Amino acid sequence: MEHAAAHLDLAAVERYLAAHLPGFRGPLTAKKFTIGQSNPTFRLDSPSGTLVLRRKPPGVLLKSAHAVDREFRVQKALAGSDVPVARMHLLCEDEGVIGAMFYVMDFQPGRHFMEPTLAELSPDQRGAVFDEMNRVLAALHSVDCEAAGLVDFGRPGSYFARQIGRWTKQYRASETGTLADMDALIGWLDANLPEDDGRVALVHGDYRIDNLIFEAGGPRIAAVLDWELSTLGHPFSDLAYQCMQWRMPVGEEGRGLAGIDRRAHGIPTEDEYVEAYCRRMDFAGIPGFDFCLAFSFFRMAAIVQGVLRRGLEGNASNPERAVRMGRFVPEYARMGLAAAAGR
Numbered sequence: 506m507e508h509a510a511a512h513l514d515l516a517a518v519e520r521y522l523a524a525h526l527p528g529f530r531g532p533l534t535a536k537k538f539t540i541g542q543s544n545p546t547f548r549l550d551s552p553s554g555t556l557v558l559r560r561k562p563p564g565v566l567l568k569s570a571h572a573v574d575r576e577f578r579v580q581k582a583l584a585g586s587d588v589p590v591a592r593m594h595l596l597c598e599d600e601g602v603i604g605a606m607f608y609v610m611d612f613q614p615g616r617h618f619m620e621p622t623l624a625e626l627s628p629d630q631r632g633a634v635f636d637e638m639n640r641v642l643a644a645l646h647s648v649d650c651e652a653a654g655l656v657d658f659g660r661p662g663s664y665f666a667r668q669i670g671r672w673t674k675q676y677r678a679s680e681t682g683t684l685a686d687m688d689a690l691i692g693w694l695d696a697n698l699p700e701d702d703g704r705v706a707l708v709h710g711d712y713r714i715d716n717l718i719f720e721a722g723g724p725r726i727a728a729v730l731d732w733e734l735s736t737l738g739h740p741f742s743d744l745a746y747q748c749m750q751w752r753m754p755v756g757e758e759g760r761g762l763a764g765i766d767r768r769a770h771g772i773p774t775e776d777e778y779v780e781a782y783c784r785r786m787d788f789a790g791i792p793g794f795d796f797c798l799a800f801s802f803f804r805m806a807a808i809v810q811g812v813l814r815r816g817l818e819g820n821a822s823n824p825e826r827a828v829r830m831g832r833f834v835p836e837y838a839r840m841g842l843a844a845a846a847g848r
Contacts, residue, residue: 513537513547514603518558521602522549525595526609529553539826544573544733548612556594560607562815574598575658576732577608579707582653587644591728613728615718620760621750621772623714628771633724635773636781638714641726642747643785646706646740655707659737663701664708665800668738669694676807679814681831686838690803693845699793708743710734713750715760744782745797749805751775752840758830795847802841806834 519533530553538546549556581593592611623631716731753761816827
């Protein structure tokens with residue numbers, strides 16, 4: 506979905522591209538994608554082709570949030586790897602150009618699915634899409650970070666401890682009221698933090714079907730998008746984050762698979778999906794996966810709470826949808842506690 510450009514100085518962008526992007530020719534038109542809730546993203550059309558611009562949002566931002574420079578760096582590093590990404594062109598760190606840092610990349614054509622139910626596909630096609638998502642996730646966690654120049658892309662020490670600390674601060678900074686289940690979930694995570702097992706991989710941080718572009722003619726992923734939360738971290742966090750969808754309600758905001766007859770729809774169960782990942786990664790199993798799931802629901806609640814806060818303040822990419830999404834924060838906290846209890 507696209508709307509007319511907003512929060513974008515089109516004349517300034519056109520001047521910048523003319524000066525820095527070889528082969529660019531104006532005039533330039535822009536449309537804003539409305540489905541994202543983080544960094545405003547625009548389709549740029551001109552006689553020389555179609556590009557995508559992604560910028561930091563306007564307004565006061567939480568510390569370390571909306572790191573478009575990190576997005577640019579990791580996607581550029583993954584070019585030519587087994588992890589499909591769009592081609593990166595330019596990173597503009599000069600906020601004086603349009604009022605915020607931004608980057609420009611290729612527009613990646615293909616199919617985009619908002620919900621994992623994949624209602625428009627046949628059962629066999631759904632199964633192929635899920636297997637492809639599993640394949641690319643394993644490929645991501647198998648990236649040689651030293652060879653990719655990403656050894657400094659995250660901080661040392663326990664990923665889960667760092668993330669719980671970070672997202673607790675982010676949640677508190679964007680709180681709009683007291684939520685007892687969220688307070689209880691934070692307390693449980695702090696009390697049940699596992700020992701660091703030393704596993705480190707490049708993690709996406711927001712790996713789900715609506716952040717993927719699939720080739721038009723089949724299940725192959727053409728590009729993984731939205732790398733804002735990527736870092737060096739624990740690979741099981743990415744897997745658990747995607748597995749949340751099996752427990753989430755069906756619909757535009759929940760974007761889950763709860764209540765769906767997996768077998769009839771050609772969709773693997775959560776256990777089958779985890780087993781396929783373990784086969785690809787040559788893991789015997791995943792110990793402590795309940796903790797990983799509880800952590801993922803906590804982090805999602807904290808992320809969406811930030812979206813809600815920006816929506817209420819008018820700084821979200823789509824304020825109305827941000828407020829609708831915010832209604833799920835209590836549900837995420839409740840599901841996190843259920844996962845913590847092994848349910």
